[in-house]
Amino acid sequence: MKDSTKAVKEDIEDSTKAITTPIYQTVAFMFPEGEKFRYSREANPTTLELGKKIAELEGAEMGIAFSSGMGAITTTLFTLLTPGKSLLVTMDMFGRSLRFCKDFLANWGVKVTISKPGNENLLEAAKRSHFDVIFVESITNPLLRVINLPELSKIAKENNSILVVDSTFATPINQKPIEFGADIVIHSASKFIAGHNDVIAGLAAGKEVLMKNIDLMRRTLGTSLEPFPAYLVIRGMKTLKVRMDVINRNAEQIAEFLEDHPKVTKVYYPGLKSHPDYEIARKVLKGFGGVVSFEVRGGRDEALKVMRSTKVIIPAQSLGGVNSLISHPPTMSHRTLSLEERKIIGINDSLLRLSVGIEDVEDLIEDLDQALSKI
Ligand SMILES: Cc1ncc(COP(=O)(O)O)c(C=O)c1O
Known part of the structure; x- marks a missing residue:
């Protein structure tokens, strides 16, 4: 199926057979009927549908929706990293992402290396030593440097590093990082994906073994997306x-x-x-x-x-x-x-x-x- 078809297609089990995803604006689900749905911070049908849609568009095994792009980034990095582990990022990334890595994760005990902008610096740093996680923006903000993803993912695989790509600027229409070997792709859905300057949301998609742990962290940190903004993102994604x-x-x-x-x-x-x-x-x-x-x-x-x-x-x-x-x-x-x-x-x-x-x-x-x- 092509992207434009995937973007409009919705797939939801609903007894009313509504042709668009309903907004399940509820905190809880009646017990003991639903094993899958109990409490909306954990799982909500509207929000789950959005996770499925980003997984389809990115060609990923599993996708998850978050309360914001920063919610997706912090929850993912908190899951993949613990004190003593190592992280490689580039200096020319979204200011708050850099601050989170440089100030917060580093103070927590993660060994954070920040490479200067440009593929030469990044690839050289990635080759120089092993990193547990490499986190980059595929098109950087604001000078729009374009990461050599095929080369970076080759190095990541050789060194057994998990490659996380913030693809907010590219969108799955212009690039699918997983096709180039990334393990996880992240979006600030507040941007092109929702596309109407009216909702804050985040997304992550990737390999199921990694995403399942990230999902547990989301439920624990509470960086879950509410059903109404999830609906707005699903609606925006159609175009x-x-x-x-x-x-x-x-x-x-x-x-x-x-x-x-x-x-x-x-x-x-x-x-x-x-x-x-x-x-x-x-x-x-x-x-x-x-x-x-x-x-x-x-x-x-x-x-x-x-x-x-x-x-x-x-x-x-x-x-x-x-x-x-x-x-x-x-x-x-x-x-x-x-x-x-x-x-x-x-x-x-x-x-x-x-x-x-x-x-x-x-x-x-x-x-x-x-x-x-x-x-
Ligand atoms: C590349 C990039 N990643 C992440 C974020 C954070 O997303 P949000 O504002 O949805 O938390 C932004 C926000 O500007 C961004 O530009």
């Missing part, structure tokens, strides 16, 4: 393929427009030949995604002026929805990174991150052009 087709196309056109713009000094988009990972991106991605980052002529003030001058594009921190959003990573999503970390990653004060939506691309280009004309 994931059509949204991503438009978003990939819009973002490519916008990246090309920005690259030629006199007020723009640099554009980061994996689909541009100028991107350092263009060649690997062509091998591992079916589409280059919906995020375009760029530096404007000037510094912090000019970047903030452009961000505040858009009329169609909304200045806000998230990404992946039907509406285009623009943000300033140094003062927003990546503000928790130290100046030194931002410098190493290459997050300059003039950087803006654009999440391209499904609006007409001509309107988006016109909006960016008029906002850039203000500096």
Whole structure:
């Protein structure tokens, strides 16, 4: 079955034969009827259906829904790691994920190694010693470096490491990390998967032997997703393929427009030949995604002026929805990174991150052009 069919197909045992997944908004299920369903933190039919859908789309054995992307990440890493075990991550990942690994897991006794951005640094670090877990974002935030997953998973297998991939930026439409040898794939479903900027949720999918333990941890930590947001994600997912087709196309056109713009000094988009990972991106991605980052002529003030001058594009921190959003990573999503970390990653004060939506691309280009004309 193809992705667009998997995305709309629902499969739920329901005595009413409803053709969409009902919202089972209940805390408990009558005892002793249901062995499977007793209490909704443990298992809920709407939430379970969402877990099944991400497993199908990612080609995984089992999928689980969480209260947020961070819920999925923390629960997964808490399950796979204990004090004394080792973890490899890259510095250019979502700020809060990095903080969790660098501050919390390290203080707990996990040996955390942080590699500098870029495949060369990552692959070299992965080869240098054994890691129990390697955790990467397949397309990094905000400079959109593309991980060489086939090479990384080969090293992970040779070294008996568990490879966990945050695929939020790629989505299962543009890349399926499990096909490249990843053991677990994670999503902030708050982004492209739900796709409407109206729900916070997380997902993880992978090998059943690992996922069963992660599921036990979810029940224990209580990072379970409520049925109503689970319903919203299932509903959003039905249009994931059509949204991503438009978003990939819009973002490519916008990246090309920005690259030629006199007020723009640099554009980061994996689909541009100028991107350092263009060649690997062509091998591992079916589409280059919906995020375009760029530096404007000037510094912090000019970047903030452009961000505040858009009329169609909304200045806000998230990404992946039907509406285009623009943000300033140094003062927003990546503000928790130290100046030194931002410098190493290459997050300059003039950087803006654009999440391209499904609006007409001509309107988006016109909006960016008029906002850039203000500096
Ligand atoms: C790549 C990535 N992973 C994880 C998260 C965290 O997800 P959530 O906000 O759903 O907790 C984010 C949020 O921005 C993200 O960009």
